[in-house]
Each structure stands twice: as C-alpha cells, then as structure tokens.
Amino acid sequence: MHSISFDIRKFLISRVGIRFFSIILTILLSLVVAGTLTEFCVGSKTHRRSEFINAFISRNSDSDLYSGIVTNGTTNNGISNMSSSTPNGGINKPGGHINGGFEMRDVGHSASRHDPRHRVSGSASHGLKILGSDEDPVHRRSSSTVNADGEASHQSEVKSKLPNGDYTDDLPSFYPFRKSVTGRNWLAGPYSRLEERDDPMRRHEKPQDETAHLSKWQRLLLAFSLPHNAGKILSVKAVPGSIGCLHGIRVLSMGWVILGHVIIFGAATNFKNRADIYSQIETLLFQVIINAPLSVDTFFFMSGLLTAYLFLKECGKTEKVTLKQGIMYYVHRYWRLTPPLLIWMMIVATLVQYVGEGRPGWSDYASAQPCRDSWWVNMLYIQNLYIEKSGCMGETWYLANDMQFYMLAPLVMIPWVYKQRILGHIMAALLLSIHLASNAWLVYEYNFDILRNNEGGDYSNKLYFRPWARVGPFAIGLVVGYILYKTKCKVHLNKYVVALGWILAIGIMFTVTLITYDENKDLTSDPSGWPVAGKTVYEMLSRPMWAVMLGWIVIACATGYGGFINSILSWEGFLPLSRLTYCAYLIHLTIIGYEFIGAESTYLYTVTNLIYRFFGFYVMSYAVAFLLAVGVEAPMLGLEKVLLSR
Structure with a gap:
C-alpha cells in the first residue's frame, strides 16, 4: 500500500507539477503580451521617453550640456564651467565675478546627487535662468521678467541636461567628488562635506505617477509591459x-x-x-x-x-x-x-x-x-x-x-x-x-x-x-x-x-x-x-x-x-x-x-x-x-x- 501511495504521489508530482508550471508560464507570457500592448496603446509615453529617448538627447545635444554644473567655484567669485550656447555676458568665465554675469541664488532647495527634485535657480542681468526637471528638455520658452534695474527684459529658460541622462539639476553620480550646492558656497574635494540642506533623508518625496490617469486594470496590465519593465531595469x-x-x-x-x-x-x-x-x-x-x-x-x-x-x-x-x-x-x-x-x-x-x-x-x-x-x-x-x-x-x-x-x-x-x-x-x-x-x-x-x-x-x-x-x-x-x-x-x-x-x-x-x-x-x-x-x-x-x-x-x-x-x-x-x-x-x-x-x-x-x-x-x-x-x-x-x- 505504501508503494502504491508513493507511485501515485510521484505520478502527481511529475505530471501535475509540469502541467502546473506550464499553466503558470502561459499565464505569465499572456500577461506580458497584454501588458506590452497596453504600454503601446494607453501606457505612459512620457515614461518611455524619459528612459530611452531623453538619455540619448542629453548625451548628443550640442547646447546646454552640463548647464547648471559649477566646478571648483564659489559665490564670491562666480567661477563656473558651463558649455551652454547662451551669450557670454550671461555666464562667468573662470576668474570672473558675480557682477559680471551668472549668479547662483539659493531658492530654498539644494541641487545634489541625492534629490533630483531639488533645484537651483540662477539669475543675471541678462535674465538667464536654469530650471529644474519639470519643463520641456528640448524646447525653450520665452517670457517677460523684470531685471535688477526694474526694466522689462527678455528671459530665456533653459532646461538643465546632465550626462547621466536625467533632465534635472541633480549632480551626475560619476562626478569625481561629492559637491554640495547652496546659495552660500560650492564645495569640491575628496573630503567635501554635505551642506545642511543637501540632505538625502529629504528624498522621500514620491515622483509623479505617470500612470495615475489610467484605470486600475490598465495599471495592472502595464506592470507586465516589457518596454516599461526593461526601461526601469x-x-x-x-x-x-x-x-x-x-x-x-x-x-x-x-x-x-x-x-x-x-x-x-x-x-x-x-x-x-x-x-x-x-x-x-x-x-x-x-x-x-x-x-x-x-x-x-x-x-x-x-x-x-x-x-x-x-x-x-x-x-x-x-x-x-x-x-x-x-x-x-x-x-x-x-x-x-x-x-x-x-x-x-x-x-x-x-x-x-x-x-x-x-x-x-x-x-x-x-x-x-x-x-x-x-x-x-x-x-x-x-x-x-x-x-x-x-x-x-x-x-x-x-x-x-x-x-x-x-x-x-x-x-x-x-x-x-x-x-x-x-x-x-x-x-x-x-x-x-x-x-x-x-x-x-x-x-x-x-x-x-x-x-x-x-x-x-x-x-x-x-x-x-x-x-x-x-x-x-x-x-x-x-x-x-x-x-x-x-x-x-x-x-x-x-x-x-x-x-x-x-x-x-x-x-x-x-x-x-x-x-x-x-x-x-x-x-x-x-x-x-x-x-x-x-x-x-x-x-x-x-x-x-x-x-x-x-x-x-x-x-x-x-x-x-x-x-x-x-x-x-x-x-x-x-x-x-x-x-x-x-x-x-x-x-x-x-x-x-x-x-x-x-x-x-x-x-x-x-x-x-x-x-x-x-x-x-x-x-x-x-x-x-x-x-x-x-x-x-x-x-x-x-x-x-x-x-x-x-
């Protein structure tokens, strides 16, 4: 009786186990296909662009690459190293002064490798402004502003592009030294300290959910999308x-x-x-x-x-x-x-x-x-x-x-x-x-x-x-x-x-x-x-x-x-x-x-x-x-x- 029970058990394990796995595999493949179709039909195009196209654009754009990144400079002399195609008067060369152009101004947030949502806003007499990650990374917009002399001037808004593919003022992770960015100073060196507001513990803010407009069923299917998951990985x-x-x-x-x-x-x-x-x-x-x-x-x-x-x-x-x-x-x-x-x-x-x-x-x-x-x-x-x-x-x-x-x-x-x-x-x-x-x-x-x-x-x-x-x-x-x-x-x-x-x-x-x-x-x-x-x-x-x-x-x-x-x-x-x-x-x-x-x-x-x-x-x-x-x-x-x- 024991041997018969063992044989039945072995039969069930071998046959039912393989069939069960086949069913699971079929379901997974079906969900992957359905999720991929959902991605292309109603999925978030913004997400796909941010993961694939944006990375290509940021590495191949001829203008504004590394904009917003200042190396070995302080607010006392306005030293900056930027490769933007904006007018010379709006950007300081090494050895320049704040009064000559680009001035980093603390706006209550820090730009660091820790928080891509934090921004640094730069203002100058020519109205150059470096924005954070919410604006269009490709196109520039024009608006009117009032300069330091109280006169209306034309302001160009430029999206910051970094070499890590992010459209943000976040410092790229492969930079040789950690730099803290505040309105007071810029620290660079092998043992540079973080400033008070350069705080990774504040990075609990959730990124905007690009699938919030979708129904729950659509989001469930989107979880199995190959492009979506490959992009995240x-x-x-x-x-x-x-x-x-x-x-x-x-x-x-x-x-x-x-x-x-x-x-x-x-x-x-x-x-x-x-x-x-x-x-x-x-x-x-x-x-x-x-x-x-x-x-x-x-x-x-x-x-x-x-x-x-x-x-x-x-x-x-x-x-x-x-x-x-x-x-x-x-x-x-x-x-x-x-x-x-x-x-x-x-x-x-x-x-x-x-x-x-x-x-x-x-x-x-x-x-x-x-x-x-x-x-x-x-x-x-x-x-x-x-x-x-x-x-x-x-x-x-x-x-x-x-x-x-x-x-x-x-x-x-x-x-x-x-x-x-x-x-x-x-x-x-x-x-x-x-x-x-x-x-x-x-x-x-x-x-x-x-x-x-x-x-x-x-x-x-x-x-x-x-x-x-x-x-x-x-x-x-x-x-x-x-x-x-x-x-x-x-x-x-x-x-x-x-x-x-x-x-x-x-x-x-x-x-x-x-x-x-x-x-x-x-x-x-x-x-x-x-x-x-x-x-x-x-x-x-x-x-x-x-x-x-x-x-x-x-x-x-x-x-x-x-x-x-x-x-x-x-x-x-x-x-x-x-x-x-x-x-x-x-x-x-x-x-x-x-x-x-x-x-x-x-x-x-x-x-x-x-x-x-x-x-x-x-x-x-x-x-x-x-x-x-x-x-x-x-x-x-x-x-x-x-x-x-x-």
Whole structure:
C-alpha cells in the first residue's frame, strides 16, 4: 500500500507539477503580451521617453550640456564651467565675478546627487535662468521678467541636461567628488562635506505617477509591459533615497561570489591540473579567492543597513509603528523575494534536467527530485535549518538566513523608533554576541577549517549555513543604517579622522582577506594549519571586522568623504546590474554547473582561462537574470505597487 501511495504521489508530482508550471508560464507570457500592448496603446509615453529617448538627447545635444554644473567655484567669485550656447555676458568665465554675469541664488532647495527634485535657480542681468526637471528638455520658452534695474527684459529658460541622462539639476553620480550646492558656497574635494540642506533623508518625496490617469486594470496590465519593465531595469537614473555606493558594492560582491564558485566547481569537476590549483592556494594573491565567502557577508551587511535605514525613514517621522506598517514590512519582503525564487525553482524542477541530458553526471546534479520533494522548505525560507531537506537550489541558504534576520530586525529597530536608543543598541549587541559566541564554540569544539578536513562535523552544515553563526554582519549593518538615519548623512569630520578611518578600513580589508596566507603557505607540508585558538579567533572576528570596514566605506561615501572611491562605487553603470543581482544570484550556479558538470572535455587551469570563464559566467548570469527580472521580478513589484499601494 505504501508503494502504491508513493507511485501515485510521484505520478502527481511529475505530471501535475509540469502541467502546473506550464499553466503558470502561459499565464505569465499572456500577461506580458497584454501588458506590452497596453504600454503601446494607453501606457505612459512620457515614461518611455524619459528612459530611452531623453538619455540619448542629453548625451548628443550640442547646447546646454552640463548647464547648471559649477566646478571648483564659489559665490564670491562666480567661477563656473558651463558649455551652454547662451551669450557670454550671461555666464562667468573662470576668474570672473558675480557682477559680471551668472549668479547662483539659493531658492530654498539644494541641487545634489541625492534629490533630483531639488533645484537651483540662477539669475543675471541678462535674465538667464536654469530650471529644474519639470519643463520641456528640448524646447525653450520665452517670457517677460523684470531685471535688477526694474526694466522689462527678455528671459530665456533653459532646461538643465546632465550626462547621466536625467533632465534635472541633480549632480551626475560619476562626478569625481561629492559637491554640495547652496546659495552660500560650492564645495569640491575628496573630503567635501554635505551642506545642511543637501540632505538625502529629504528624498522621500514620491515622483509623479505617470500612470495615475489610467484605470486600475490598465495599471495592472502595464506592470507586465516589457518596454516599461526593461526601461526601469536598464535605467541609469538612481531611485530617490538610494545610497549610490551600495550599487557598486553589490555588483562587485556578486562578481566575487561567481569567481569563488568557478574555482570550487572547476577544481572539483573539470580542471585537469588540480594539483596546480592546490599549489596556488599557498600563494598570497589566491587568498582573495579563498575568502570569497566574505562576499556573502557583504550582502548580509547591506541587507541590515537598508532594512534599518528604510524602516526608520518610514516610521521615524511619526515615532511609532502602526499595525499596517508592521504587516507590510513582512509582506513586502516575502513578495519581493519569492516570485523569482518560485519561478526559477519550477524551471529547475521541470526543465533544467533536460537541458544537459546525456552528459555524464548532469542527471544527478540537475535532478528535479529534491525540488519536487522539498519545494515547501524553500517557500518557508527554512532550508538553512532543515539541512536534510535543502537539496533544492542549495545556494538559497543565503535567502533563508536573510529572511530570518529580516524577521528579527524589528526587535532592534522598534526601540529606536520609540526613542529607546539604549534598548535598541543592547538588542543589536545581543545579535552580535550570538554570532561571536556561536563561532567561537563551534570552531573550538570541532576544529573547523574551511579548507581542511574537519574533525567531527561538516563545516558548512554546522557553521557556514546557520543563522546564529552569520548574523553578525547583519547586526552591524543595522547599526550603520541607524547612524545614517540619525545623522541625516551629515557627519562633520576633520581630515585627520577621515584619513585614520580610511587607513583602518583598508588595513582591515587586507588583513581579513590575506591573513589566511599564514595558514595556507605550507598547506602541502603542514596540512594541520593554525592551532585551534587561531582558527577560533579568525572565524569569530573576520566577518564582523569585514562588516565594520564596509560600514566605514558606506558612511564615508554617503557623507561626502568617499573621494574617488565613492565615484567608482557610485558609477551609474552599476545601477542596471545592481537591480539584476538578486536574479543573477539565483541563476549563476545552474549556469556554472552546466558548463563544468559532465563536460565532454576538461580544461587546463591557468589565470587566463580562469578570467575568460569568469567573465563568461558573469555575463551569462546577468543576461539570463535580465529575462527573469523583466518577466517576473519587475511585474510582481509593479503589482505590489498597484494592489498594496505602499
């Protein structure tokens, strides 16, 4: 009877599961087609233009490019650097004076990289005026005004165009230094401070909803529009309220994840000269690859930072947490993560096994059975606790940890909202203490080492996947998010403190990533490695110290002390890739596995070959991620916006 029941269950899983996935896929494709037709029929043409055409116009216009951008100037001498075709008398040349022409005048708002809605108005005797982002970016309008002498004059209004494609007075994100713009002065330099009103915390103002004139059903369909979603994903326009450097950190960390997995898969399955890889482990530079797991701690840190920053930003205004906010806090997170995970898991459970059919070992690696048996474990985000049932998409252990940390975060953040600062700090310290204590005990008890045979247990299952051993960076991220919120990203530090902060951060970064060279330099001759005490200290402190280093980088970049590092991390080209990182994480192991598992030929490990394959996997992961994002993730977020009205 039991065998009959099992056969029926297997039949239902195989047949009904595939049919159910086919139905879901058909519905999604139908909605995408309907949404795309809605976009072209009744959708917002303004949106499509702002994302595609406007970016082209702003980069190819011969006039007014960079208008409104003043570099290394102050209101005392009127120095400006503009490439507008307006009369010379209206614009000061370097070394000019305010009385000679263009004068920046504070109108109660600041123009900064933080708030594209803020404007700076310039006035001069010739009536030149730089406008914000609400006017027509292509055409000029004429109107009458009264100049300083009380006489009527002709005024030309020019729309500001920036090199990042935005028609706004927002400073482009790739500018080498942060500049604050007020009526008092312009600051430029590697450690320039933000002015009082250059405040990223004021960027909560919602942009104008271009679909407000549409019916609810039309907006629901528009959420599935390919042009609409592709425009949002590929746009290089930062979302108001975002911290620019996080985009670069996120994209670079994803590259580190892929690089580490390329080495792991290649060494385990497909590199013919594995002995050369083991010899490389003894080199200093290879420690960067060995410590690639720190990239996951980077994601935990950023998750904690954004969780606290956005939660406090929303609830801090009223200094209370309503029931609706509490419910939506959890609903949004589950809605954000689950649809892409569910669809990709269904693909893994039904289709992936047939892609590499016939390749030796592929049927075992891409077996659909684990996902058919334990899909519910992934849906509940408990695969890091239910290890024996976590065979479906093993990389999702990270999502389980992240979800569990997110569920616990209000224990830290709610006291902060209600001005119980000490209690919130104690709760954050408690989470960090759990991390330190669990790592210390587990490593000391089992002599764990990430590279060597472990005595008495599996390093991954008992330590690496477990939430209590990984919560430290998330807790530090919560504290950093709280600092950014409380200081409104305006931290005034002298140059010595800034220099010391960067020296310590760089020192921590190199120490954490390279100190393992001391343990691995004699791996073949002395496989025992560090003594237990050394391993314990490293496992206990390495991840929290890494998060502290990241905390300084984010605070420095967000408050104007980031210099060229902030310019690199905030580069606008990172934005589209940053939006695709979650889907790329879900997908990348399947792509790497397909190349290495069961391949007909083996590969020779060389640095050149490693770089070649790394970039190939990186590009392929993000290319497939784009399809998953534009077809699933973006539509689901659009539905949330329409249905739940966050």
